[in-house]
Amino acid sequence: MIYKTQVDGCEDCQECMNKAPYFKILSPAELEILNRDRYSVRYKAGEMILKQGTSATHVLSLIDGIVKIYIEGMGDRNLLLNLQKPWSLLGGPGLHTDRKIHYSVSALTDVSICFIALDNFNKVMGMNCRFGNQLIRHVSNHSVILFDKMISLTQKQMHGRMADGLLYLSKVFFKSDTFKLYLSRQEIADLTAMSKDSAIRILKDFERDRLITLKGNELSILNTDQLLNISLKG
Amino acid sequence: MIYKTQVDGCEDCQECMNKAPYFKILSPAELEILNRDRYSVRYKAGEMILKQGTSATHVLSLIDGIVKIYIEGMGDRNLLLNLQKPWSLLGGPGLHTDRKIHYSVSALTDVSICFIALDNFNKVMGMNCRFGNQLIRHVSNHSVILFDKMISLTQKQMHGRMADGLLYLSKVFFKSDTFKLYLSRQEIADLTAMSKDSAIRILKDFERDRLITLKGNELSILNTDQLLNISLKG
DNA sequence: AAGCTGAGCTGATTTATATCACCAAAAGGA
């Protein structure tokens, strides 16, 4: 499944400096520490990158492609938290607590990942307060987003949740009213905490009401205002 | 409503050192910075301490009493995230991001709070990496707990959620099988994301099934194993 | 080509949960 390769343009962390915002503030010496034992791996669409419950040994930097982050919950139900694109850091809150992975990560497209040893990462965090403070902002930001998601999932009904999910994809993630939907109906259901059947039904409702169109896996938002309205009313 | 007083045993931060775990690692000079402009306030049960949506100007250290942390959601529904006791830090993820308060905090008992200026707090975070790293652990821990809560609230049905709520109170918060329940039925409903009527009904179910007893607001867990079982089955 | 599989889709049915209407008891106010 996993096969190591060197990814173009990512021979070492010095080159990452200009791309990955989290590493921009590091000195060459600090980057050198991260670069030790660093390696990158290419995954094919559909492959799992991190498995919930395993040990956290590396911080992952997403170099190329799109991944989904999800919690494996009751039975075989998943809760899709969000999607990530370059240059996001992956590994989750367990990196700084119990060194366990608390969410699974899978590739939605072909993906390149850079693995940084957690010990080296922590060493730099102990040397450079600004780097640590950036990380706090990173984790805090996630929390704020989780708060909103919790309200959406626990206090809105299905149409409101679906509106939230679609608005997240178009406004936050893809930043476009038309985008290739890399998610299956089941994954949309995981994103909006409903059954697959219900997700299908509500997408059809939205199509009938001319809020969206779906051709193949190309999704277009036709009426953002009305979606916002549905989101607001719950 | 809010009246300033000096709280016994909290004349300045030097004294907090031995009590508040987050401040233990700070040097006298660093504590002196936190102590500048520091003040403490006593609240009566029921009073609001932080209001969601306002500006974050201080980090709050809970010195005495019990508070509830909750998000004000759709309409007038609240989502009760958790309770806090001394010596917890309050203020939320907005302290490190947009300087907004993202959750409300209310006093369940009479409460004493120490207010530390956010600017001073940040100054110390820039000086002492270990302090910052502790904060990362703090915020990360919250995230891990939120993950579990999201699964509970979105994938379990009412009995499972109520079991989770009661187990949280007895095992995590009060660390006792018998405790004074400071929450109203409405607040228990907010904790478990259901209507007040349903919360009442399910508590009665649990009483009938001899899983708990409720005398006044004294709650006893009689059958932890069965509650765990209900929690697990969802 | 035939057969299989999995994804998307839909109507009918069941189930979980919210809502409503109402009552009793407790708590606070005049």
Added chain:
DNA sequence: TCCTTTTGGTGATATAAATCAGCTCAGCTT
């Protein structure tokens, strides 16, 4: 003290959403 308000409590009803069964269609495999 009585009156009002709030909180806890309960059965009946309505509604949101999951489940079930079955169907089509596209992509594979043999």
